[in-house]
Amino acid sequence: MNFEEGKKQFIQTWGKLGSEWGINRTMAQVHALLLIAPKPLSTEEIMEELSISRGNANMNIRDLLGWNLVHKELVPGDRKEYFVAEKDIWEIAKRISRERKRREIEPVKSVLHQLQEVEGDRSKDEVKAFTDMMNQLGGFVDKMDKSVDIMLSSDQSWFFGMLLKLIK
Amino acid sequence: MNFEEGKKQFIQTWGKLGSEWGINRTMAQVHALLLIAPKPLSTEEIMEELSISRGNANMNIRDLLGWNLVHKELVPGDRKEYFVAEKDIWEIAKRISRERKRREIEPVKSVLHQLQEVEGDRSKDEVKAFTDMMNQLGGFVDKMDKSVDIMLSSDQSWFFGMLLKLIK
DNA sequence: CTAAACTTTCAATAATTACTGAAAATTCAA
DNA sequence: TTGAATTTTCAGTAATTATTGAAAGTTTAG
Known part of the structure:
Protein backbone atom coordinates (compact mmCIF):
# COMPACT_ATOMS: atom_id res chain seq x y z
CA MET A 1 0.00 0.00 0.00
CA ASN A 2 1.29 3.46 -0.82
CA PHE A 3 1.39 6.44 1.49
CA GLU A 4 -1.66 8.28 0.17
CA GLU A 5 -3.86 5.19 0.42
CA GLY A 6 -2.50 4.47 3.88
CA LYS A 7 -3.26 7.97 5.05
CA LYS A 8 -6.80 7.75 3.74
CA GLN A 9 -7.34 4.41 5.39
CA PHE A 10 -5.97 5.54 8.71
CA ILE A 11 -8.31 8.53 8.78
CA GLN A 12 -11.25 6.30 7.90
CA THR A 13 -10.35 3.69 10.48
CA TRP A 14 -9.78 6.18 13.26
CA GLY A 15 -13.09 7.88 12.44
CA LYS A 16 -14.95 4.59 12.53
CA LEU A 17 -13.37 3.57 15.82
CA GLY A 18 -14.30 6.91 17.31
CA SER A 19 -17.90 6.66 16.25
CA GLU A 20 -18.16 3.14 17.66
CA TRP A 21 -17.05 4.56 21.00
CA GLY A 22 -19.38 7.53 21.06
CA ILE A 23 -17.07 10.14 19.56
CA ASN A 24 -18.10 12.25 16.62
CA ARG A 25 -16.67 10.68 13.48
CA THR A 26 -15.37 13.95 12.07
CA MET A 27 -13.68 14.91 15.31
CA ALA A 28 -11.85 11.59 15.26
CA GLN A 29 -10.86 12.17 11.64
CA VAL A 30 -9.47 15.62 12.39
CA HIS A 31 -7.56 14.01 15.23
CA ALA A 32 -6.21 11.31 12.93
CA LEU A 33 -5.09 13.92 10.42
CA LEU A 34 -3.25 15.90 13.08
CA LEU A 35 -1.71 12.75 14.57
CA ILE A 36 0.15 12.02 11.36
CA ALA A 37 0.89 15.61 10.37
CA PRO A 38 4.60 16.40 10.58
CA LYS A 39 3.80 20.06 11.15
CA PRO A 40 1.01 22.28 12.50
CA LEU A 41 -2.06 22.53 10.28
CA SER A 42 -4.36 25.48 9.75
CA THR A 43 -8.15 25.29 9.67
CA GLU A 44 -7.94 25.74 5.89
CA GLU A 45 -5.69 22.74 5.48
CA ILE A 46 -7.96 20.58 7.63
CA MET A 47 -11.05 21.67 5.67
CA GLU A 48 -9.27 20.87 2.45
CA GLU A 49 -7.89 17.47 3.46
CA LEU A 50 -11.17 16.19 4.87
CA SER A 51 -13.53 18.07 2.51
CA ILE A 52 -15.51 19.63 5.31
CA SER A 53 -16.90 23.11 5.86
CA ARG A 54 -15.28 25.84 7.88
CA GLY A 55 -17.93 25.65 10.59
CA ASN A 56 -17.55 21.93 10.96
CA ALA A 57 -13.77 22.13 11.08
CA ASN A 58 -13.88 24.91 13.64
CA MET A 59 -16.30 23.12 15.96
CA ASN A 60 -14.41 19.85 15.93
CA ILE A 61 -11.07 21.55 16.46
CA ARG A 62 -12.56 23.34 19.49
CA ASP A 63 -13.77 20.02 20.82
CA LEU A 64 -10.33 18.49 20.42
CA LEU A 65 -8.88 21.46 22.32
CA GLY A 66 -11.46 20.75 25.04
CA TRP A 67 -10.23 17.18 25.27
CA ASN A 68 -6.65 18.43 25.51
CA LEU A 69 -5.69 16.29 22.57
CA VAL A 70 -4.70 19.25 20.41
CA HIS A 71 -3.22 22.64 21.10
CA LYS A 72 -2.85 25.90 19.22
CA GLU A 73 0.43 26.95 17.82
CA LEU A 74 1.10 30.47 16.65
CA VAL A 75 3.42 31.08 13.77
CA PRO A 76 5.22 34.43 14.15
CA GLY A 77 4.15 36.88 11.50
CA ASP A 78 1.02 34.91 10.60
CA ARG A 79 -2.48 35.77 11.75
CA LYS A 80 -3.83 32.26 11.25
CA GLU A 81 -4.02 29.72 14.03
CA TYR A 82 -2.28 26.41 13.58
CA PHE A 83 -3.00 23.18 15.40
CA VAL A 84 -0.82 20.37 16.65
CA ALA A 85 -1.86 17.07 18.23
CA GLU A 86 -0.21 15.51 21.24
CA LYS A 87 1.80 12.70 19.67
CA ASP A 88 2.65 10.48 22.62
CA MET B 1 -35.82 8.74 47.06
CA ASN B 2 -38.41 5.99 46.76
CA PHE B 3 -38.07 2.77 44.84
CA GLU B 4 -40.11 3.73 41.79
CA GLU B 5 -38.18 6.97 41.29
CA GLY B 6 -34.91 5.14 41.83
CA LYS B 7 -35.78 2.54 39.24
CA LYS B 8 -36.69 5.20 36.72
CA GLN B 9 -33.48 7.09 37.37
CA PHE B 10 -31.32 4.00 37.08
CA ILE B 11 -32.83 3.12 33.71
CA GLN B 12 -32.29 6.68 32.52
CA THR B 13 -28.73 6.84 33.78
CA TRP B 14 -27.76 3.48 32.33
CA GLY B 15 -29.28 4.46 28.99
CA LYS B 16 -27.39 7.73 28.93
CA LEU B 17 -24.10 6.06 29.83
CA GLY B 18 -24.63 3.52 27.08
CA SER B 19 -25.28 6.14 24.45
CA GLU B 20 -22.19 8.09 25.49
CA TRP B 21 -20.18 4.94 24.87
CA GLY B 22 -21.67 4.07 21.51
CA ILE B 23 -24.37 1.70 22.65
CA ASN B 24 -27.98 2.13 21.58
CA ARG B 25 -29.80 3.92 24.40
CA THR B 26 -32.79 1.60 24.34
CA MET B 27 -30.62 -1.50 24.43
CA ALA B 28 -28.92 -0.13 27.53
CA GLN B 29 -32.31 0.62 29.08
CA VAL B 30 -33.56 -2.90 28.45
CA HIS B 31 -30.36 -4.13 30.02
CA ALA B 32 -30.88 -1.87 33.04
CA LEU B 33 -34.42 -3.16 33.47
CA LEU B 34 -33.28 -6.78 33.37
CA LEU B 35 -30.38 -6.08 35.72
CA ILE B 36 -32.73 -5.07 38.50
CA ALA B 37 -35.51 -7.54 37.72
CA PRO B 38 -35.86 -10.19 40.43
CA LYS B 39 -37.32 -12.59 37.89
CA PRO B 40 -37.33 -13.29 34.15
CA LEU B 41 -39.26 -10.76 32.05
CA SER B 42 -41.24 -11.35 28.88
CA THR B 43 -41.11 -9.13 25.81
CA GLU B 44 -44.55 -7.83 26.80
CA GLU B 45 -43.33 -6.73 30.20
CA ILE B 46 -40.30 -4.98 28.71
CA MET B 47 -42.46 -3.16 26.13
CA GLU B 48 -44.77 -2.08 28.90
CA GLU B 49 -42.11 -0.90 31.36
CA LEU B 50 -40.16 1.11 28.79
CA SER B 51 -43.09 2.16 26.58
CA ILE B 52 -41.53 0.83 23.41
CA SER B 53 -42.90 -1.12 20.47
CA ARG B 54 -42.73 -4.85 20.02
CA GLY B 55 -40.28 -4.57 17.12
CA ASN B 56 -37.97 -2.33 19.07
CA ALA B 57 -38.09 -4.54 22.13
CA ASN B 58 -37.43 -7.64 20.06
CA MET B 59 -34.44 -6.17 18.22
CA ASN B 60 -32.76 -4.85 21.34
CA ILE B 61 -33.30 -8.10 23.22
CA ARG B 62 -31.69 -9.97 20.30
CA ASP B 63 -28.74 -7.59 20.46
CA LEU B 64 -28.35 -8.19 24.19
CA LEU B 65 -28.38 -11.93 23.52
CA GLY B 66 -25.65 -11.33 20.93
CA TRP B 67 -23.55 -9.56 23.57
CA ASN B 68 -24.12 -12.49 25.93
CA LEU B 69 -25.46 -10.15 28.54
CA VAL B 70 -28.90 -11.74 28.59
CA HIS B 71 -30.19 -15.24 28.07
CA LYS B 72 -33.53 -16.86 27.38
CA GLU B 73 -35.38 -18.71 30.03
CA LEU B 74 -38.27 -21.00 29.29
CA VAL B 75 -41.08 -21.31 31.75
CA PRO B 76 -42.67 -24.79 31.64
CA GLY B 77 -46.19 -24.69 30.34
CA ASP B 78 -45.76 -21.21 28.81
CA ARG B 79 -45.19 -20.49 25.12
CA LYS B 80 -43.66 -17.09 25.76
CA GLU B 81 -39.93 -16.53 26.02
CA TYR B 82 -38.56 -14.92 29.15
CA PHE B 83 -35.27 -13.09 29.53
CA VAL B 84 -32.75 -12.87 32.36
CA ALA B 85 -29.63 -10.74 32.60
CA GLU B 86 -26.29 -11.94 33.88
CA LYS B 87 -26.14 -10.31 37.32
CA ASP B 88 -22.49 -10.57 38.27
C1' DC C 1 -53.14 -31.03 10.03
C1' DT C 2 -54.98 -26.33 11.80
C1' DA C 3 -55.10 -22.30 13.97
C1' DA C 4 -53.89 -19.57 17.81
C1' DA C 5 -49.87 -17.84 20.16
C1' DC C 6 -45.87 -15.94 19.65
C1' DT C 7 -41.55 -14.00 17.25
C1' DT C 8 -39.22 -11.77 13.54
C1' DT C 9 -38.68 -8.74 9.75
C1' DC C 10 -38.61 -4.53 7.43
C1' DA C 11 -40.51 -0.47 4.79
C1' DA C 12 -42.08 3.78 6.29
C1' DT C 13 -41.43 7.34 9.52
C1' DA C 14 -39.65 9.79 13.42
C1' DA C 15 -35.97 11.43 16.22
C1' DT C 16 -31.45 12.53 16.73
C1' DT C 17 -27.15 14.09 15.43
C1' DA C 18 -23.98 16.32 12.29
C1' DC C 19 -22.89 19.73 8.71
C1' DT C 20 -23.12 23.84 5.86
C1' DG C 21 -22.51 28.47 4.72
C1' DA C 22 -23.15 32.99 5.46
C1' DA C 23 -23.57 36.62 8.88
C1' DA C 24 -21.73 38.35 13.14
C1' DA C 25 -17.96 38.88 16.11
C1' DT C 26 -13.20 39.33 17.00
C1' DT C 27 -8.42 40.39 16.22
C1' DC C 28 -4.70 43.03 14.81
C1' DA C 29 -1.59 45.59 11.43
C1' DA C 30 -1.13 49.91 9.74
C1' DT D 1 -9.28 54.21 14.58
C1' DT D 2 -10.23 51.44 10.38
C1' DG D 3 -10.84 47.57 7.70
C1' DA D 4 -9.00 43.29 6.13
C1' DA D 5 -8.08 38.80 7.94
C1' DT D 6 -9.63 35.43 10.69
C1' DT D 7 -12.65 32.89 13.90
C1' DT D 8 -17.11 31.85 15.82
C1' DT D 9 -21.93 31.17 15.83
C1' DC D 10 -26.17 29.25 14.54
C1' DA D 11 -30.52 28.70 11.73
C1' DG D 12 -31.56 25.77 8.16
C1' DT D 13 -30.69 21.44 6.04
C1' DA D 14 -28.77 16.97 5.38
C1' DA D 15 -27.41 12.53 6.97
C1' DT D 16 -27.66 9.07 10.16
C1' DT D 17 -29.72 6.24 13.45
C1' DA D 18 -33.65 4.48 15.96
C1' DT D 19 -38.54 3.23 16.22
C1' DT D 20 -43.04 1.78 14.86
C1' DG D 21 -46.49 -1.32 13.47
C1' DA D 22 -48.31 -4.46 10.59
C1' DA D 23 -47.39 -8.40 7.68
C1' DA D 24 -44.86 -12.58 7.29
C1' DG D 25 -42.83 -16.33 9.53
C1' DT D 26 -42.53 -19.86 13.10
C1' DT D 27 -43.93 -22.87 16.73
C1' DT D 28 -46.81 -25.88 19.22
C1' DA D 29 -51.19 -27.52 21.50
C1' DG D 30 -54.95 -29.98 20.44
Whole structure:
Protein backbone atom coordinates (compact mmCIF):
# COMPACT_ATOMS: atom_id res chain seq x y z
CA MET A 1 0.00 0.00 0.00
CA ASN A 2 1.29 3.46 -0.82
CA PHE A 3 1.39 6.44 1.49
CA GLU A 4 -1.66 8.28 0.17
CA GLU A 5 -3.86 5.19 0.42
CA GLY A 6 -2.50 4.47 3.88
CA LYS A 7 -3.26 7.97 5.05
CA LYS A 8 -6.80 7.75 3.74
CA GLN A 9 -7.34 4.41 5.39
CA PHE A 10 -5.97 5.54 8.71
CA ILE A 11 -8.31 8.53 8.78
CA GLN A 12 -11.25 6.30 7.90
CA THR A 13 -10.35 3.69 10.48
CA TRP A 14 -9.78 6.18 13.26
CA GLY A 15 -13.09 7.88 12.44
CA LYS A 16 -14.95 4.59 12.53
CA LEU A 17 -13.37 3.57 15.82
CA GLY A 18 -14.30 6.91 17.31
CA SER A 19 -17.90 6.66 16.25
CA GLU A 20 -18.16 3.14 17.66
CA TRP A 21 -17.05 4.56 21.00
CA GLY A 22 -19.38 7.53 21.06
CA ILE A 23 -17.07 10.14 19.56
CA ASN A 24 -18.10 12.25 16.62
CA ARG A 25 -16.67 10.68 13.48
CA THR A 26 -15.37 13.95 12.07
CA MET A 27 -13.68 14.91 15.31
CA ALA A 28 -11.85 11.59 15.26
CA GLN A 29 -10.86 12.17 11.64
CA VAL A 30 -9.47 15.62 12.39
CA HIS A 31 -7.56 14.01 15.23
CA ALA A 32 -6.21 11.31 12.93
CA LEU A 33 -5.09 13.92 10.42
CA LEU A 34 -3.25 15.90 13.08
CA LEU A 35 -1.71 12.75 14.57
CA ILE A 36 0.15 12.02 11.36
CA ALA A 37 0.89 15.61 10.37
CA PRO A 38 4.60 16.40 10.58
CA LYS A 39 3.80 20.06 11.15
CA PRO A 40 1.01 22.28 12.50
CA LEU A 41 -2.06 22.53 10.28
CA SER A 42 -4.36 25.48 9.75
CA THR A 43 -8.15 25.29 9.67
CA GLU A 44 -7.94 25.74 5.89
CA GLU A 45 -5.69 22.74 5.48
CA ILE A 46 -7.96 20.58 7.63
CA MET A 47 -11.05 21.67 5.67
CA GLU A 48 -9.27 20.87 2.45
CA GLU A 49 -7.89 17.47 3.46
CA LEU A 50 -11.17 16.19 4.87
CA SER A 51 -13.53 18.07 2.51
CA ILE A 52 -15.51 19.63 5.31
CA SER A 53 -16.90 23.11 5.86
CA ARG A 54 -15.28 25.84 7.88
CA GLY A 55 -17.93 25.65 10.59
CA ASN A 56 -17.55 21.93 10.96
CA ALA A 57 -13.77 22.13 11.08
CA ASN A 58 -13.88 24.91 13.64
CA MET A 59 -16.30 23.12 15.96
CA ASN A 60 -14.41 19.85 15.93
CA ILE A 61 -11.07 21.55 16.46
CA ARG A 62 -12.56 23.34 19.49
CA ASP A 63 -13.77 20.02 20.82
CA LEU A 64 -10.33 18.49 20.42
CA LEU A 65 -8.88 21.46 22.32
CA GLY A 66 -11.46 20.75 25.04
CA TRP A 67 -10.23 17.18 25.27
CA ASN A 68 -6.65 18.43 25.51
CA LEU A 69 -5.69 16.29 22.57
CA VAL A 70 -4.70 19.25 20.41
CA HIS A 71 -3.22 22.64 21.10
CA LYS A 72 -2.85 25.90 19.22
CA GLU A 73 0.43 26.95 17.82
CA LEU A 74 1.10 30.47 16.65
CA VAL A 75 3.42 31.08 13.77
CA PRO A 76 5.22 34.43 14.15
CA GLY A 77 4.15 36.88 11.50
CA ASP A 78 1.02 34.91 10.60
CA ARG A 79 -2.48 35.77 11.75
CA LYS A 80 -3.83 32.26 11.25
CA GLU A 81 -4.02 29.72 14.03
CA TYR A 82 -2.28 26.41 13.58
CA PHE A 83 -3.00 23.18 15.40
CA VAL A 84 -0.82 20.37 16.65
CA ALA A 85 -1.86 17.07 18.23
CA GLU A 86 -0.21 15.51 21.24
CA LYS A 87 1.80 12.70 19.67
CA ASP A 88 2.65 10.48 22.62
CA ILE A 89 0.13 7.65 22.70
CA TRP A 90 0.30 7.10 26.44
CA GLU A 91 -0.31 10.78 27.02
CA ILE A 92 -3.24 10.61 24.59
CA ALA A 93 -4.69 7.61 26.44
CA LYS A 94 -4.38 9.45 29.73
CA ARG A 95 -6.07 12.57 28.47
CA ILE A 96 -8.97 10.63 27.01
CA SER A 97 -9.30 8.64 30.25
CA ARG A 98 -9.20 11.79 32.33
CA GLU A 99 -11.96 13.46 30.34
CA ARG A 100 -14.24 10.42 30.13
CA LYS A 101 -13.82 9.91 33.84
CA ARG A 102 -14.69 13.50 34.56
CA ARG A 103 -17.57 13.84 32.09
CA GLU A 104 -19.15 10.41 32.18
CA ILE A 105 -17.94 8.21 35.01
CA GLU A 106 -18.01 10.64 37.94
CA PRO A 107 -21.65 11.63 37.35
CA VAL A 108 -22.72 7.99 37.14
CA LYS A 109 -20.75 7.21 40.27
CA SER A 110 -22.57 9.92 42.15
CA VAL A 111 -25.99 8.73 40.94
CA LEU A 112 -25.24 5.11 41.86
CA HIS A 113 -24.31 6.12 45.37
CA GLN A 114 -27.57 7.98 45.77
CA LEU A 115 -29.44 5.00 44.41
CA GLN A 116 -27.92 2.74 47.04
CA GLU A 117 -30.18 4.49 49.50
CA VAL A 118 -33.62 4.20 47.96
CA GLU A 119 -36.40 3.73 50.47
CA GLY A 120 -38.68 0.76 50.17
CA ASP A 121 -39.85 -2.43 51.77
CA ARG A 122 -36.68 -4.49 51.81
CA SER A 123 -38.67 -7.68 52.12
CA LYS A 124 -39.93 -7.13 48.58
CA ASP A 125 -37.97 -9.00 45.94
CA GLU A 126 -37.99 -5.98 43.65
CA VAL A 127 -36.44 -3.68 46.21
CA LYS A 128 -33.92 -6.23 47.37
CA ALA A 129 -32.77 -6.94 43.81
CA PHE A 130 -32.50 -3.22 43.14
CA THR A 131 -30.40 -2.34 46.15
CA ASP A 132 -28.20 -5.41 45.71
CA MET A 133 -27.45 -4.38 42.13
CA MET A 134 -26.82 -0.75 43.10
CA ASN A 135 -24.35 -1.90 45.74
CA GLN A 136 -22.56 -4.15 43.31
CA LEU A 137 -22.41 -1.49 40.60
CA GLY A 138 -21.39 1.21 43.05
CA GLY A 139 -18.51 -0.89 44.31
CA PHE A 140 -17.42 -1.76 40.81
CA VAL A 141 -17.46 1.82 39.57
CA ASP A 142 -15.43 2.89 42.60
CA LYS A 143 -12.78 0.32 41.78
CA MET A 144 -12.72 1.30 38.13
CA ASP A 145 -12.37 4.87 39.17
CA LYS A 146 -9.40 4.13 41.39
CA SER A 147 -7.83 2.04 38.66
CA VAL A 148 -8.04 4.99 36.30
CA ASP A 149 -6.42 7.19 38.94
CA ILE A 150 -3.50 4.80 39.10
CA MET A 151 -3.19 4.71 35.34
CA LEU A 152 -3.25 8.53 35.29
CA SER A 153 -0.28 8.72 37.62
CA SER A 154 1.75 6.01 35.91
CA ASP A 155 4.06 5.86 33.00
CA GLN A 156 3.39 3.51 30.15
CA SER A 157 6.22 1.05 30.65
CA TRP A 158 5.56 0.70 34.37
CA PHE A 159 1.83 0.28 33.87
CA PHE A 160 1.94 -2.33 31.13
CA GLY A 161 5.01 -3.92 32.68
CA MET A 162 3.07 -4.61 35.83
CA LEU A 163 -0.02 -5.77 33.99
CA LEU A 164 1.71 -7.95 31.42
CA LYS A 165 4.23 -9.51 33.77
CA LEU A 166 1.41 -11.88 34.62
CA ILE A 167 0.78 -13.57 31.29
CA LYS A 168 0.53 -17.31 31.40
CA MET B 1 -35.82 8.74 47.06
CA ASN B 2 -38.41 5.99 46.76
CA PHE B 3 -38.07 2.77 44.84
CA GLU B 4 -40.11 3.73 41.79
CA GLU B 5 -38.18 6.97 41.29
CA GLY B 6 -34.91 5.14 41.83
CA LYS B 7 -35.78 2.54 39.24
CA LYS B 8 -36.69 5.20 36.72
CA GLN B 9 -33.48 7.09 37.37
CA PHE B 10 -31.32 4.00 37.08
CA ILE B 11 -32.83 3.12 33.71
CA GLN B 12 -32.29 6.68 32.52
CA THR B 13 -28.73 6.84 33.78
CA TRP B 14 -27.76 3.48 32.33
CA GLY B 15 -29.28 4.46 28.99
CA LYS B 16 -27.39 7.73 28.93
CA LEU B 17 -24.10 6.06 29.83
CA GLY B 18 -24.63 3.52 27.08
CA SER B 19 -25.28 6.14 24.45
CA GLU B 20 -22.19 8.09 25.49
CA TRP B 21 -20.18 4.94 24.87
CA GLY B 22 -21.67 4.07 21.51
CA ILE B 23 -24.37 1.70 22.65
CA ASN B 24 -27.98 2.13 21.58
CA ARG B 25 -29.80 3.92 24.40
CA THR B 26 -32.79 1.60 24.34
CA MET B 27 -30.62 -1.50 24.43
CA ALA B 28 -28.92 -0.13 27.53
CA GLN B 29 -32.31 0.62 29.08
CA VAL B 30 -33.56 -2.90 28.45
CA HIS B 31 -30.36 -4.13 30.02
CA ALA B 32 -30.88 -1.87 33.04
CA LEU B 33 -34.42 -3.16 33.47
CA LEU B 34 -33.28 -6.78 33.37
CA LEU B 35 -30.38 -6.08 35.72
CA ILE B 36 -32.73 -5.07 38.50
CA ALA B 37 -35.51 -7.54 37.72
CA PRO B 38 -35.86 -10.19 40.43
CA LYS B 39 -37.32 -12.59 37.89
CA PRO B 40 -37.33 -13.29 34.15
CA LEU B 41 -39.26 -10.76 32.05
CA SER B 42 -41.24 -11.35 28.88
CA THR B 43 -41.11 -9.13 25.81
CA GLU B 44 -44.55 -7.83 26.80
CA GLU B 45 -43.33 -6.73 30.20
CA ILE B 46 -40.30 -4.98 28.71
CA MET B 47 -42.46 -3.16 26.13
CA GLU B 48 -44.77 -2.08 28.90
CA GLU B 49 -42.11 -0.90 31.36
CA LEU B 50 -40.16 1.11 28.79
CA SER B 51 -43.09 2.16 26.58
CA ILE B 52 -41.53 0.83 23.41
CA SER B 53 -42.90 -1.12 20.47
CA ARG B 54 -42.73 -4.85 20.02
CA GLY B 55 -40.28 -4.57 17.12
CA ASN B 56 -37.97 -2.33 19.07
CA ALA B 57 -38.09 -4.54 22.13
CA ASN B 58 -37.43 -7.64 20.06
CA MET B 59 -34.44 -6.17 18.22
CA ASN B 60 -32.76 -4.85 21.34
CA ILE B 61 -33.30 -8.10 23.22
CA ARG B 62 -31.69 -9.97 20.30
CA ASP B 63 -28.74 -7.59 20.46
CA LEU B 64 -28.35 -8.19 24.19
CA LEU B 65 -28.38 -11.93 23.52
CA GLY B 66 -25.65 -11.33 20.93
CA TRP B 67 -23.55 -9.56 23.57
CA ASN B 68 -24.12 -12.49 25.93
CA LEU B 69 -25.46 -10.15 28.54
CA VAL B 70 -28.90 -11.74 28.59
CA HIS B 71 -30.19 -15.24 28.07
CA LYS B 72 -33.53 -16.86 27.38
CA GLU B 73 -35.38 -18.71 30.03
CA LEU B 74 -38.27 -21.00 29.29
CA VAL B 75 -41.08 -21.31 31.75
CA PRO B 76 -42.67 -24.79 31.64
CA GLY B 77 -46.19 -24.69 30.34
CA ASP B 78 -45.76 -21.21 28.81
CA ARG B 79 -45.19 -20.49 25.12
CA LYS B 80 -43.66 -17.09 25.76
CA GLU B 81 -39.93 -16.53 26.02
CA TYR B 82 -38.56 -14.92 29.15
CA PHE B 83 -35.27 -13.09 29.53
CA VAL B 84 -32.75 -12.87 32.36
CA ALA B 85 -29.63 -10.74 32.60
CA GLU B 86 -26.29 -11.94 33.88
CA LYS B 87 -26.14 -10.31 37.32
CA ASP B 88 -22.49 -10.57 38.27
CA ILE B 89 -20.85 -7.27 37.42
CA TRP B 90 -17.40 -8.71 36.81
CA GLU B 91 -18.88 -11.24 34.43
CA ILE B 92 -20.76 -8.42 32.70
CA ALA B 93 -17.57 -6.38 32.37
CA LYS B 94 -15.78 -9.38 30.87
CA ARG B 95 -18.49 -10.09 28.35
CA ILE B 96 -18.59 -6.47 27.21
CA SER B 97 -14.80 -6.40 26.97
CA ARG B 98 -14.74 -9.64 25.02
CA GLU B 99 -17.24 -8.40 22.47
CA ARG B 100 -15.72 -4.94 22.01
CA LYS B 101 -12.32 -6.54 21.59
CA ARG B 102 -13.64 -8.92 18.99
CA ARG B 103 -15.83 -6.47 17.10
CA GLU B 104 -13.87 -3.25 17.32
CA ILE B 105 -10.32 -3.67 18.59
CA GLU B 106 -9.15 -6.69 16.61
CA PRO B 107 -10.11 -5.16 13.24
CA VAL B 108 -8.29 -1.93 14.09
CA LYS B 109 -5.28 -3.90 15.25
CA SER B 110 -5.12 -5.69 11.96
CA VAL B 111 -5.40 -2.46 9.95
CA LEU B 112 -2.71 -0.75 12.02
CA HIS B 113 -0.32 -3.59 11.38
CA GLN B 114 -0.89 -3.32 7.67
CA LEU B 115 -0.38 0.41 7.82
CA GLN B 116 3.01 -0.05 9.45
CA GLU B 117 4.20 -1.21 6.05
CA VAL B 118 3.15 1.58 3.71
CA GLU B 119 5.57 2.22 0.91
CA GLY B 120 6.97 5.68 0.47
CA ASP B 121 10.07 7.80 0.56
CA ARG B 122 11.13 7.51 4.16
CA SER B 123 13.18 10.69 3.89
CA LYS B 124 9.94 12.64 3.50
CA ASP B 125 8.65 14.15 6.74
CA GLU B 126 5.11 13.08 5.94
CA VAL B 127 5.97 9.44 5.48
CA LYS B 128 8.28 9.34 8.48
CA ALA B 129 5.62 10.88 10.73
CA PHE B 130 3.04 8.42 9.44
CA THR B 131 5.05 5.28 9.97
CA ASP B 132 6.28 6.45 13.37
CA MET B 133 2.68 6.99 14.48
CA MET B 134 1.55 3.65 13.08
CA ASN B 135 4.33 1.90 14.97
CA GLN B 136 3.43 3.65 18.19
CA LEU B 137 -0.28 2.95 17.80
CA GLY B 138 0.30 -0.63 16.75
CA GLY B 139 2.42 -1.29 19.82
CA PHE B 140 -0.09 0.37 22.08
CA VAL B 141 -3.04 -1.55 20.73
CA ASP B 142 -1.13 -4.81 21.11
CA LYS B 143 -0.50 -4.05 24.77
CA MET B 144 -4.11 -3.06 25.35
CA ASP B 145 -5.18 -6.25 23.71
CA LYS B 146 -2.98 -8.35 25.94
CA SER B 147 -4.19 -6.47 28.99
CA VAL B 148 -7.75 -7.32 28.07
CA ASP B 149 -6.75 -10.97 27.69
CA ILE B 150 -5.42 -10.94 31.22
CA MET B 151 -8.54 -9.31 32.54
CA LEU B 152 -10.63 -11.92 30.73
CA SER B 153 -8.85 -14.73 32.51
CA SER B 154 -8.88 -13.15 35.96
CA ASP B 155 -11.32 -12.95 38.77
CA GLN B 156 -12.43 -9.60 40.08
CA SER B 157 -10.74 -9.61 43.45
CA TRP B 158 -7.41 -10.75 42.05
CA PHE B 159 -7.49 -8.21 39.23
CA PHE B 160 -8.40 -5.18 41.30
CA GLY B 161 -6.32 -6.44 44.18
CA MET B 162 -3.26 -6.36 42.02
CA LEU B 163 -4.10 -3.02 40.47
CA LEU B 164 -5.13 -1.24 43.64
CA LYS B 165 -2.36 -2.59 45.84
CA LEU B 166 -0.30 0.20 44.36
CA ILE B 167 -2.21 3.27 45.51
CA LYS B 168 -0.07 5.99 46.95
C1' DC C 1 -53.14 -31.03 10.03
C1' DT C 2 -54.98 -26.33 11.80
C1' DA C 3 -55.10 -22.30 13.97
C1' DA C 4 -53.89 -19.57 17.81
C1' DA C 5 -49.87 -17.84 20.16
C1' DC C 6 -45.87 -15.94 19.65
C1' DT C 7 -41.55 -14.00 17.25
C1' DT C 8 -39.22 -11.77 13.54
C1' DT C 9 -38.68 -8.74 9.75
C1' DC C 10 -38.61 -4.53 7.43
C1' DA C 11 -40.51 -0.47 4.79
C1' DA C 12 -42.08 3.78 6.29
C1' DT C 13 -41.43 7.34 9.52
C1' DA C 14 -39.65 9.79 13.42
C1' DA C 15 -35.97 11.43 16.22
C1' DT C 16 -31.45 12.53 16.73
C1' DT C 17 -27.15 14.09 15.43
C1' DA C 18 -23.98 16.32 12.29
C1' DC C 19 -22.89 19.73 8.71
C1' DT C 20 -23.12 23.84 5.86
C1' DG C 21 -22.51 28.47 4.72
C1' DA C 22 -23.15 32.99 5.46
C1' DA C 23 -23.57 36.62 8.88
C1' DA C 24 -21.73 38.35 13.14
C1' DA C 25 -17.96 38.88 16.11
C1' DT C 26 -13.20 39.33 17.00
C1' DT C 27 -8.42 40.39 16.22
C1' DC C 28 -4.70 43.03 14.81
C1' DA C 29 -1.59 45.59 11.43
C1' DA C 30 -1.13 49.91 9.74
C1' DT D 1 -9.28 54.21 14.58
C1' DT D 2 -10.23 51.44 10.38
C1' DG D 3 -10.84 47.57 7.70
C1' DA D 4 -9.00 43.29 6.13
C1' DA D 5 -8.08 38.80 7.94
C1' DT D 6 -9.63 35.43 10.69
C1' DT D 7 -12.65 32.89 13.90
C1' DT D 8 -17.11 31.85 15.82
C1' DT D 9 -21.93 31.17 15.83
C1' DC D 10 -26.17 29.25 14.54
C1' DA D 11 -30.52 28.70 11.73
C1' DG D 12 -31.56 25.77 8.16
C1' DT D 13 -30.69 21.44 6.04
C1' DA D 14 -28.77 16.97 5.38
C1' DA D 15 -27.41 12.53 6.97
C1' DT D 16 -27.66 9.07 10.16
C1' DT D 17 -29.72 6.24 13.45
C1' DA D 18 -33.65 4.48 15.96
C1' DT D 19 -38.54 3.23 16.22
C1' DT D 20 -43.04 1.78 14.86
C1' DG D 21 -46.49 -1.32 13.47
C1' DA D 22 -48.31 -4.46 10.59
C1' DA D 23 -47.39 -8.40 7.68
C1' DA D 24 -44.86 -12.58 7.29
C1' DG D 25 -42.83 -16.33 9.53
C1' DT D 26 -42.53 -19.86 13.10
C1' DT D 27 -43.93 -22.87 16.73
C1' DT D 28 -46.81 -25.88 19.22
C1' DA D 29 -51.19 -27.52 21.50
C1' DG D 30 -54.95 -29.98 20.44
